[in-house]
Amino acid sequence: MTTRTLRYSSMIIALTGFMGCGKSSVGRELSTLLGIPVVDLDKYIEQKAGKRIPDIFAESGESGFRKLETFCLSEVLFAQTNLPSSSCSEDGTVSEDTSPEQSFILSLGGGTIVRPENVEMIRERCRVFFLRATVETLRLHLGGEQSQRPLLRSGGFEALLQERAPLYAAAADYIIDTDNLSPMQIAGIIANLVT
Numbered sequence: 001m002t003t004r005t006l007r008y009s010s011m012i013i014a015l016t017g018f019m020g021c022g023k024s025s026v027g028r029e030l031s032t033l034l035g036i037p038v039v040d041l042d043k044y045i046e047q048k049a050g051k052r053i054p055d056i057f058a059e060s061g062e063s064g065f066r067k068l069e070t071f072c073l074s075e076v077l078f079a080q081t082n083l084p085s086s087s088c089s090e091d092g093t094v095s096e097d098t099s100p101e102q103s104f105i106l107s108l109g110g111g112t113i114v115r116p117e118n119v120e121m122i123r124e125r126c127r128v129f130f131l132r133a134t135v136e137t138l139r140l141h142l143g144g145e146q147s148q149r150p151l152l153r154s155g156g157f158e159a160l161l162q163e164r165a166p167l168y169a170a171a172a173d174y175i176i177d178t179d180n181l182s183p184m185q186i187a188g189i190i191a192n193l194v195t
Helices: 023-034 041-049 053-078 116-125 135-148 157-171 183-194
Strands: 012-016 038-040 104-107 127-132 174-177
Touching (some): 012 116, 023 183, 038 041
Parallel strands (some): 012 104, 012 127
16 A cells, blocks of 8 residues: 555545455445545446447457447546546436546446556546455355356456456555445445545
8 A cells, every 4th residue: 555646636536346346336335425426437338338348348359348448447537528427327327517626436347457558547546445355255246247247257257356456456555355344334444544
């Protein structure tokens, strides 16, 4: 964990970690606690592409998805207008009506940190929290969703987690072990660290 000074006046709290670690749930709770909006990057990508992530993977492969993800991440973090400003609605859409100086919470995709250019953007603009969980907790949270996740369809859950865990840790300002904690408890820990 390092202390960094960011060059921007707004506060962006980025939540990273493996799929199933609770980024979306924690983001919603943190949004309520801090009174700032939350943007789910995966939902933002789906909105921009006009299709679901599994469909993007099916049509463009992982490399096509990652290029789109980088573009959307850059847009969310650095666009001068039309930054996402409010929580995703029930259908997952994001409204776009704020200035670039507004603070918000950014729930990253599980693989966003695999591209170094993404990590560079995130580190430049955000306070980064790695929500770390054990394999057992992740499997419990994912439940039947595992078969719907494009990168888990062929198995390799543990291998993918082992590959990404050091990347999450390297990108993070703070690491929070989330096992046996509720999303509200995790959000409370983060709120105490940023206020």
